[in-house]
Amino acid sequence: MLGPQSSLVMYDEEYKRIMVLIEKLIRESNSKVIFLVDKNGQLIAATGETEHLDTTSLASLTAGNIAATGGLAKLIGEKEFSILFHEGEKDNIHISIIGGRVILVVIFDERSSLGLVRLRVKKASKELEVVFDDLARKSESHAESPGVDSPFAEITDDDIDNLFN
Amino acid sequence: MSFINYASREINCKIVYYGPGLCGKTTNLQFIYNKTAQEAKGKMISLATETERTLFFDFLPLALGEIRGFKTRFHLYTVPGQVFYDASRKLILKGVDGVVFVADSQEERLDANIESLENLKDNLEEQGYQLEKLPFIIQYNKRDLPNCTPVEELRKLLNPEGVPDLEACATSGEGIFETLKMVAKLVLIDLKKGG
Ligand SMILES: Nc1nc2c(ncn2[C@@H]2O[C@H](COP(=O)(O)OP(=O)(O)OP(=O)(O)O)[C@@H](O)[C@H]2O)c(=O)[nH]1
Numbered sequence: 001m002l003g004p005q006s007s008l009v010m011y012d013e014e015y016k017r018i019m020v021l022i023e024k025l026i027r028e029s030n031s032k033v034i035f036l037v038d039k040n041g042q043l044i045a046a047t048g049e050t051e052h053l054d055t056t057s058l059a060s061l062t063a064g065n066i067a068a069t070g071g072l073a074k075l076i077g078e079k080e081f082s083i084l085f086h087e088g089e090k091d092n093i094h095i096s097i098i099g100g101r102v103i104l105v106v107i108f109d110e111r112s113s114l115g116l117v118r119l120r121v122k123k124a125s126k127e128l129e130v131v132f133d134d135l136a137r138k139s140e141s142h143a144e145s146p147g148v149d150s151p152f153a154e155i156t157d158d159d160i161d162n163l164f165n
Numbered sequence: 166m167s168f169i170n171y172a173s174r175e176i177n178c179k180i181v182y183y184g185p186g187l188c189g190k191t192t193n194l195q196f197i198y199n200k201t202a203q204e205a206k207g208k209m210i211s212l213a214t215e216t217e218r219t220l221f222f223d224f225l226p227l228a229l230g231e232i233r234g235f236k237t238r239f240h241l242y243t244v245p246g247q248v249f250y251d252a253s254r255k256l257i258l259k260g261v262d263g264v265v266f267v268a269d270s271q272e273e274r275l276d277a278n279i280e281s282l283e284n285l286k287d288n289l290e291e292q293g294y295q296l297e298k299l300p301f302i303i304q305y306n307k308r309d310l311p312n313c314t315p316v317e318e319l320r321k322l323l324n325p326e327g328v329p330d331l332e333a334c335a336t337s338g339e340g341i342f343e344t345l346k347m348v349a350k351l352v353l354i355d356l357k358k359g360g
């Protein structure tokens with residue numbers, strides 16, 4: 001796994017593999033929305049009925065939620081609560097952690113059930129973990145030869161100034 | 166910890182506004198939010214108490230534009246400044262790419278500034294960061310108030326290392342975008358170095 005301070009990097013190939021997996025998960029679990037969030041609150045991928053959802057805010061609050069419950073866990077001597085579940089009147093949210101670093105969020109309603117979601121998430125988590133391991137390995141090997149394909153290796157002061165004009 | 170996404174051609178960075186209670190962190194973000202075009206900003210989220218003190222964090226996502234074909238996004242966070250919210254402050258610092266320390270220029274807040282800056286260093290170190298190695302700037306806020314400590318004195322006490330600093334008034338907006346630009350620039354330069 002990546003260290004806490006290295007940047008998270010996403011490449012096309014792994015992104016596609018991730019999308020295939022979460023699209024399969026959303027079908028098999030009969031859920032409405034699925035998204036993946038980095039523990040720092042960055043949205044990694046989303047699928048389902050996302051048009052009316054503010055996914056950026058959702059990502060940030062999910063990460064805050066995991067961080068806060070992680071803090072609680074530590075206080076009582078637990079490592080981490082690996083699953084969180086919030087039940088609403090119509091929609092429910094199932095949150096779990098993949099490989100210690102990525103948060104998987106599943107939103108579902110009465111067309112599915114907690115049991116089904118839990119079952120499918122378990123299977124999908126294993127498959128997603130493999131992809132994120134590959135991703136970590138890949139970005140590590142890229143980090144050893146910095147600048148090679150970084151879009152930022154050659155930015156100039158002008159590029160940066162232009163951002164603010 | 167920035168997030169470089171080659172699939173969507175985006176780069177995301179996290180900036181945290183730190184400082185003692187009531188120094189004006191939330192006001193900084195509110196001003197930026199109010200003055201930013203609709204298409205360049207997301208919703209501002211404030212997890213606050215009934216008296217508008219930050220309880221967990223404020224969050225404001227901004228899209229600044231493109232660099233070399235990559236959309237640059239900055240996620241701005243504030244921490245709760247009140248001393249007893251230390252556990253929350255630690256959580257917000259996770260994955261930070263750049264820090265703005267907002268100092269309250271009022272004389273009676275001098276000790277609170279020093280204490281908060283020490284707290285920032287401690288909390289960063291606990292997570293394996295060093296303030297000296299992070300993109301870091303200081304904003305002397307509330308310069309409009311009559312009981313301000315002279316900037317020279319604040320500098321001596323809060324900024325012996327001479328990091329980039331500037332004066333501001335978050336309520337009128339003076340120095341607020343300059344602050345954002347200053348820290349964003351340092352973060353991007355840091356990325357360029359492969360940090
Ligand atoms: N006169 C003056 N008042 C300011 C300035 N900046 C902020 N304030 C006021 O100071 C008070 C506190 O501001 P906040 O932005 O809520 O402070 P904060 O740092 O977020 O406080 P916490 O959330 O408790 O950490 C508000 O009443 C602001 O209007 C300034 O530059 N000048």
Ligand SMILES: [Mg+2]
Pocket residue numbers: 190191192218219243244245246
């Ligand atoms: Mg606040």
